[in-house]
């Protein structure tokens with residue numbers, strides 16, 4: 480039983496928020512911290528988020544649906560252009576935009592580029608989130624808060640809020656949610672309680688595999704990897720208390736020469752990727768998994784519209 484007084488239907492709020500910011504700004508980690516479960520993939524490599532993974536924060540007074548966008552960047556390929564389109568479409572649809580700026584990095588041209596674009600979205604309230612505060616002292620943090628405030632003034636708008644957070648130290652994450660809620664429209668919950676994301680499971684599973692495949696590979700490879708889960712089917716003839724889910728997935732790379740990097744000597748790397756991602760998939764789905772991974776070459780997929788569609792972009 481809850482000791483809380485019931486919230487009147489009219490004061491309940493629900494809406495969409497998205498975090499934007501340079502690659503590596505900490506958007507995915509913040510989404511996970513707010514939701515309290517791993518839903519968006521994180522990595523110390525830039526531009527790992529390709530899909531708009533939604534995390535859903537359920538509170539008695541509100542429901543916050545978090546849309547995690549890929550990083551906005553200078554487009555060099557067709558994929559780059561599509562990613563930027565996804566970002567802009569998202570911005571126009573949400574109720575609040577959170578601009579993430581790491582506390583430990585100087586506000587640079589990349590940040591200006593994004594905030595300038597944000598300034599053009601007049602109707603949507605914008606909140607500045609200074610992330611990774613655990614990495615700096617108070618003085619540097621204060622400088623960063625001032626810098627981000629100044630930048631908005633320079634560009635002719637004002638942040639609805641400026642909030643310092645550390646997702647890793649779980650500091651002020653709850654406060655951020657408290658500040659985002661009043662910016663949501665009043666209305667009933669948009670998703671059933673308990674739903675943490677509406678991303679199709681296959682896409683989340685593919686992202687977990689991609690995350691594992693990206694770990695420790697050379698710099699040029701991350702942009703060349705895509706993962707497609709072809710099939711997820713429960714194994715037949717299993718005893719009820721010992722289910723097994725068969726997951727068949729392909730890791731796509733762009734050039735035959737990249738195959739060796741992903742597979743590793745005598746298949747060691749691929750095996751490692753399989754073991755690692757299987758553990759995450761099992762945790763996500765709550766069932767034992769048999770993971771069948773194949774590496775395939777999809778020549779220059781980033782430049783080919785037909786391939787992009789096939790790979791889910």
Ligand SMILES: Nc1nc2c(ncn2[C@@H]2O[C@H](COP(=O)(O)OP(=O)(O)OP(=O)(O)O)[C@@H](O)[C@H]2O)c(=O)[nH]1
Nearest residue numbers: 503504505506507508522525526527528611646647
């Ligand atoms: N110390 C510290 N590190 C953090 C914090 N938040 C994120 N990081 C680290 O920063 C790196 C990038 O975090 P992500 O959440 O993947 O960043 P992102 O903005 O989603 O990155 P893209 O998907 O590339 O756009 C990871 O190595 C995180 O562990 C934080 O609060 N403190």
